[in-house]
Amino acid sequence: xxxxxxxxxxxxxxxxxxxxxxxxxxxxxxxxxxxxxxxxxxxxxxxxxxxxxxxxxxxxxxxxxxxxxxxxxxxxxxxxxxxxxxxxxxxxxxxxxxxxxxxxxxxxxxxxxxxxx
Amino acid sequence: xxxxxxxxxxxxxxxxxxxxxxxxxxxxxxxxxxxxxxxxxxxxxxxxxxxxxxxxxxxxxxxxxxxxxxxxxxxxxxxxxxxxxxxxxxxxxxxxxxxxxxxxxxxxxxxxxxxxx
Numbered sequence: 001x002x003x004x005x006x007x008x009x010x011x012x013x014x015x016x017x018x019x020x021x022x023x024x025x026x027x028x029x030x031x032x033x034x035x036x037x038x039x040x041x042x043x044x045x046x047x048x049x050x051x052x053x054x055x056x057x058x059x060x061x062x063x064x065x066x067x068x069x070x071x072x073x074x075x076x077x078x079x080x081x082x083x084x085x086x087x088x089x090x091x092x093x094x095x096x097x098x099x100x101x102x103x104x105x106x107x108x109x110x111x112x113x114x115x116x117x
Numbered sequence: 118x119x120x121x122x123x124x125x126x127x128x129x130x131x132x133x134x135x136x137x138x139x140x141x142x143x144x145x146x147x148x149x150x151x152x153x154x155x156x157x158x159x160x161x162x163x164x165x166x167x168x169x170x171x172x173x174x175x176x177x178x179x180x181x182x183x184x185x186x187x188x189x190x191x192x193x194x195x196x197x198x199x200x201x202x203x204x205x206x207x208x209x210x211x212x213x214x215x216x217x218x219x220x221x222x223x224x225x226x227x228x229x230x231x232x233x234x
Contacts, residue, residue: 032220043207043225044160051219089159093220101213102148102172103220107159 002027002094006108014116019080021111023090024072032093033066033073034105039086047088048075077113085115121226123208129232132198138229140191140208148172149191150223151183152207160207160225166191167213198233205230 003026013019025033034049050057050064050073057064061080066073077084090108121142130136140149148167152160165173166185180202182194191208205228212221 031218034222036225043227045225046222049222100167100170100172102165102167103211103214103223104162104165104173105220105223107161110157110159 002092002106004090004092004106004108006090006111008111009109010112010114012114012116013080015080015082017080019075019077019084019113019115021075021088021090021113022072023074023092023108024070025092025106026071027092027094028071029095030071030092032103033064034091035064035075036089036091036107037086038089038110044089080115082115082117085113087112121208121210121224123206123226123229125229126227127230127232129234130195130198131234132200134198135194135196137195138193138206138208138231140193140210140226141189142210142224142226143189144210144224145188146210146212146224147188148211148213149185150209150211151191151193152209152225154205154207154228164193195231198231200233203231203233 006023031052036044037047038044048062048064050066061078063076087110089110091105094104124139151163154160163177164183169185180197184192207228208226209223211223
């Protein structure tokens, strides 16, 4: 069935270093790939997303790359800061229902990122 | 206004109770979602409403009953829940899929933390 795998499950980096989180998806029809950050006790918040017609997108210290052939996409955070510590979820859209306009996201299992000062 | 609100923040209910969770958004979004999130797990889709009609039901038990009274409101009625239903229930909203077929960002509410005793 529809599946998104996310690695690693935990990641610890020194402040100022870069962090990379990788996801693979199974549905070749997936065309939208968001990344959410969730701090403890708070709601998931979108940090960056990418559509299937783009190979890379960057927003300040955050970038996402997409390889449709290999069905994987990655989150890159540069110059990490303590406030980047959180759980990060990747997601992929699954067979959007074009008639009714509905969409379905399947999430990866999450990566707990810890930035060490 | 780019916020999704949910009430109540916390809810404790017995297995024989009937309660409702409420969600509201004023962004003009015509797609609304209910997710269930257990501790240290990703959000898991339960229901999707598109143009106030139920579009996706992820085989959720009938003790969960969604309702979309209008384009701004989404309810989740709870009856005869089990202790394993204890979780964070997240509401989200988004624009419906555009003509190019790409989904849009989902905005999450803060969630209702439900405990079933």
